[in-house]
Amino acid sequence: NAGVMQNPRHLVRRRGQEARLRCSPMKGHSHVYWYRQLPEEGLKFMVYLQKENIIDESGMPKERFSAEFPKEGPSILRIQQVVRGDSAAYFCASSTTGQGGYGYTFGSGTRLTVV
Amino acid sequence: AQSVTQPDIHITVSEGASLELRCNYSYGATPYLFWYVQSPGQGLQLLLKYFSGDTLVQGIKGFEAEFKRSQSSFNLRKPSVHWSDAAEYFCAVLKAAGNKLTFGGGTRVLVKP
Numbered sequence: 001n002a003g004v005m006q007n008p009r010h011l012v013r014r015r016g017q018e019a020r021l022r023c024s025p026m027k028g029h030s031h032v033y034w035y036r037q038l039p040e041e042g043l044k045f046m047v048y049l050q051k052e053n054i055i056d057e058s059g060m061p062k063e064r065f066s067a068e069f070p071k072e073g074p075s076i077l078r079i080q081q082v083v084r085g086d087s088a089a090y091f092c093a094s095s096t097t098g099q100g101g102y103g104y105t106f107g108s109g110t111r112l113t114v115v
Numbered sequence: 116a117q118s119v120t121q122p123d124i125h126i127t128v129s130e131g132a133s134l135e136l137r138c139n140y141s142y143g144a145t146p147y148l149f150w151y152v153q154s155p156g157q158g159l160q161l162l163l164k165y166f167s168g169d170t171l172v173q174g175i176k177g178f179e180a181e182f183k184r185s186q187s188s189f190n191l192r193k194p195s196v197h198w199s200d201a202a203e204y205f206c207a208v209l210k211a212a213g214n215k216l217t218f219g220g221g222t223r224v225l226v227k228p
Binding site: 004006031033035041042043044045048055056059091104106107108109111 | 119151156214216217220
């Protein structure tokens with residue numbers, strides 16, 4: 001039973017390009033959460049999704065960031081026109097229920113570097 | 116809004132010595148409490164969690180944590196550290212029945228031979 005799979009592990013983008021980060025939840029998990037970890041900081045919640053629905057996007061920057069979790073396929077975190085300040089580790093977690101404490105499983109993250 | 120404070124940014128401990136990592140939270144009610152460990156370049160692994168009941172919680176890798184309501188604390192301990200315990204440790208809280216974790220800033224643990 002594979003865990004939460006994130007790819008790519010490392011992503012380098014030039015300023016102004018788009019970054020697409022993918023997250024495949026654990027088998028049987030239908031709830032996905034994205035967190036961002038800036039250098040030397042803890043993780044900050046970004047968005048919570050269920051299949052085809054955004055439930056809570058209170059942590060998402062208002063511009064350039066979007067997330068989806070389609071009926072088929074992985075969840076995607078998309079960052080348009082990246083800037084240096086977007087350089088961070090982006091972690092995805094999944095759970096079986098919307099009550100995250102009962103079984104959050106984190107992926108290994110995608111480390112985005114903007115040059 | 117809830118918040119989590121880990122007062123120690125770095126801790127250096129000798130192999131075999133005991134370790135205690137501090138965590139204080141601010142929240143109106145008792146939240147769910149967690150400790151995660153992150154090895155360099157890796158994701159987060161859950162060490163232990165507290166929801167209710169016995170305030171001393173046992174976790175994996177020989178770690179334990181004690182919830183103290185009066186001090187709003189959830190400190191993590193290990194009696195004897197191993198070199199493999201060198202990592203960053205994060206305390207986190209979750210509002211009961213909530214869906215998003217609030218993390219502390221982390222404590223980086225270095226283990227001396």
